[in-house]
Amino acid sequence: MKRRVVTAIDVGTTKICTAIAEITESGATQVIGVGINPSHGLHKGLVVNINDAAASIRESIRKAEQAANYKVESAYVGVTGRHVSSVNNKGVVSITRGDRLVRPDDLKRVLNSAQSIKVPNDRKLLHVIPRNYAIDGQVGVRNPVGMHGFRLDVETHVITAASASVQNLVKCIRGLGIEIDDLVLEPLASSEAVLTEDEKQVGVVLADIGGGTTDVCIFKDGSIWHTAILPVAGYQLTRDVAIGLGLPFDVAEEMKKRYGSVMPVYESRMEQNPISEDGHGISYQDLCDILRARIEEITRLILLELPGQDYESVVPAGIVFTGGSSNVAGLETLGRDVSRLPVRVGMPGNIYGLTDALRDPAYATGVGLLLWGAKNQPKAKSWNPFAFLDRVKGLLAKFNFGGTRNTTNT
Numbered sequence: 105m106k107r108r109v110v111t112a113i114d115v116g117t118t119k120i121c122t123a124i125a126e127i128t129e130s131g132a133t134q135v136i137g138v139g140i141n142p143s144h145g146l147h148k149g150l151v152v153n154i155n156d157a158a159a160s161i162r163e164s165i166r167k168a169e170q171a172a173n174y175k176v177e178s179a180y181v182g183v184t185g186r187h188v189s190s191v192n193n194k195g196v197v198s199i200t201r202g203d204r205l206v207r208p209d210d211l212k213r214v215l216n217s218a219q220s221i222k223v224p225n226d227r228k229l230l231h232v233i234p235r236n237y238a239i240d241g242q243v244g245v246r247n248p249v250g251m252h253g254f255r256l257d258v259e260t261h262v263i264t265a266a267s268a269s270v271q272n273l274v275k276c277i278r279g280l281g282i283e284i285d286d287l288v289l290e291p292l293a294s295s296e297a298v299l300t301e302d303e304k305q306v307g308v309v310l311a312d313i314g315g316g317t318t319d320v321c322i323f324k325d326g327s328i329w330h331t332a333i334l335p336v337a338g339y340q341l342t343r344d345v346a347i348g349l350g351l352p353f354d355v356a357e358e359m360k361k362r363y364g365s366v367m368p369v370y371e372s373r374m375e376q377n378p379i380s381e382d383g384h385g386i387s388y389q390d391l392c393d394i395l396r397a398r399i400e401e402i403t404r405l406i407l408l409e410l411p412g413q414d415y416e417s418v419v420p421a422g423i424v425f426t427g428g429s430s431n432v433a434g435l436e437t438l439g440r441d442v443s444r445l446p447v448r449v450g451m452p453g454n455i456y457g458l459t460d461a462l463r464d465p466a467y468a469t470g471v472g473l474l475l476w477g478a479k480n481q482p483k484a485k486s487w488n489p490f491a492f493l494d495r496v497k498g499l500l501a502k503f504n505f506g507g508t509r510n511t512t513n514t
Contacts, residue, residue: 109136111168111179112473113161114290115273117146117316117339118428120164121470122179123462124172125455127478135457135474137172139164148316148335149185149290151272158276165280171458178283180477182290182469183230183273184317187266190331192235193218196257206239206248210256218260228270230289231263235327246326261328263289285477291319291331293472296479298426298450298465299323308421310450311406312468313337313429318402320409322419332409334402338429341398348394349386359384359391360432366396367434395432403442415445422446428466 108127114120124137141164145156165176195218199206219232237245239253248256270287277284294312295304304323312319318334341364346356363379379388403423410418422445425435430449439447452462452471462471 109174110285110474110477111176112182112293112470112477113165113179113277114182114293114467114470114473115146115157115161115276116143116182116314116469117149117337119143119315119466120160121467122161122164122168122176123467123470123474124168124174124176125457125474125478131478133455133457133474133478135455135459135462137168137170137174138458138461139167139169139171140461141167143315146316148339149314149333150187150269151276154272154276154279158279161276162280165282176282178285179277180285180293180473181273181277181287182293182473183265183270183287184290184314184319184333185265185269186317186333186335187269188230188263188289188331188333189265190261190263191221192259193221193262194257194259195220196255198255199253204252204254206251206253206256208249211249214256214258215260218258219262221262223264226267227264228267229262230265230270230287231261231292233261233263233292233328235259235261235329236325244325261331263331286480288473288476289319289331290314290469290472291321291333292328293476294319294426294450294468295321295323295472296475297452297454297468297472298424301326303421303424306421307419309406309410309419309423311402311423311425311430312427313402313425314427314469315339315429318406318427320406322409324418330409334405336398336402336405337427341395341429341432344394344398345391349390351384351386355384359386360395363388363391364395365392365433366399366438367392368396396434396438399432399435399438400442403439407443415443419445422448424448424450426450426452426465426468428464430465 110125112123120141120143122139126134126136141160144160145153151157169176195214197214197217223229236259237248238257239245239248239251240255291310291312295310305326307324310321315338318337320332322330342357342360345360346353423439436447452468455471
């Protein structure tokens with residue numbers, strides 16, 4: 105029996121996460137394989153060494169394939185980086201048929217009209233996402249198909265990325281013999297895993313604090329409203345600790361993960377009992393103060409993406425933090441103090457199967473890519489563990505190779 109299978113590859117600055125899931129007949133997403141590997145050759149979401157990046161991605165895919173007993177042929181891949189930009193644009197078409205009935209072809213025409221903005225040669229169009237439709241001036245239409253009217257308008261959110269940056273990432277993936285089903289902006293993917301439909305409807309900010317970038321998505325009235333990529337994230341947290349406390353970078357990273365908190369330290373006894381790692385002793389108070397200052401800065405940068413100062417009216421659902429750096433203790437309390445908004449840390453959900461390794465904000469993008477694939481590509485790749493053997497047999501038949509040959513699996 106054939107089964108629909110979707111693969112997601114989250115190419116992060118600090119880790120590569122490959123996840124393979126089966127989409128059941130009911131539409132549920134069942135994870136059957138996960139491969140997590142340290143990332144090399146990337147900085148702030150960009151490929152800086154193709155060979156190192158490809159090697160890291162290859163190892164992550166190998167681990168996932170081994171766990172799932174499945175050969176990956178194509179995948180959904182996340183894109184991030186400071187080179188990503190977005191703009192809202194409008195499109196309009198006339199409904200010229202006699203019955204004045206809006207059909208799916210009209211949706212395609214109006215979306216093509218909305219994406220007719222001039223995209224420079226060094227930019228690549230990633231997404232054209234419809235925010236809302238209007239028919240004959242009636243705004244707020246969610247799905248105009250089947251409605252009557254003379255004029256169809258659409259407002260879209262158009263996301264572009266630097267062509268060279270995208271091509272370098274694509275080269276790493278395709279160089280491994282894997283096709284790309286779709287390139288997805290990472291915060292859009294993360295939103296699939298951690299946000300509720302109610303939050304998107306009333307207004308919410310998603311802030312994915314990764315290793316190299318903080319990816320921001322603002323949702324309002326059930327659709328995307330604004331996206332931004334901030335070049336400040338977990339790397340800067342660790343770097344601040346390393347410089348501020350005179351520690352090697354890897355020791356600072358371990359200190360941050362093991363002891364880090366952004367809550368004020370009131371107990372003076374902590375000063376008298378310093379924490380240590382690999383022979384390096386530091387003040388717990390100093391560690392917390394350094395992390396708190398940087399997280400406050402990131403939170404304020406996120407708020408700058410909102411218009412005006414009346415944040416509560418724009419995003420009453422507040423801020424949902426996710427990503428690996430959102431695991432720092434006290435983030436929710438500090439976020440509420442700085443923003444005066446509701447704050448929570450988003451855990452990836454809406455999946456089952458081998459989920460223990462993915463029940464962490466660090467894997468929100470990987471899970472979100474799976475959910476994006478399940479929702480946006482009904483005809484996903486079918487499960488066929490013998491696909492590779494079938495291709496080999498086809499080649500042998502094509503070239504009329506006779507006799508038997510010894511083959512070695514690698």
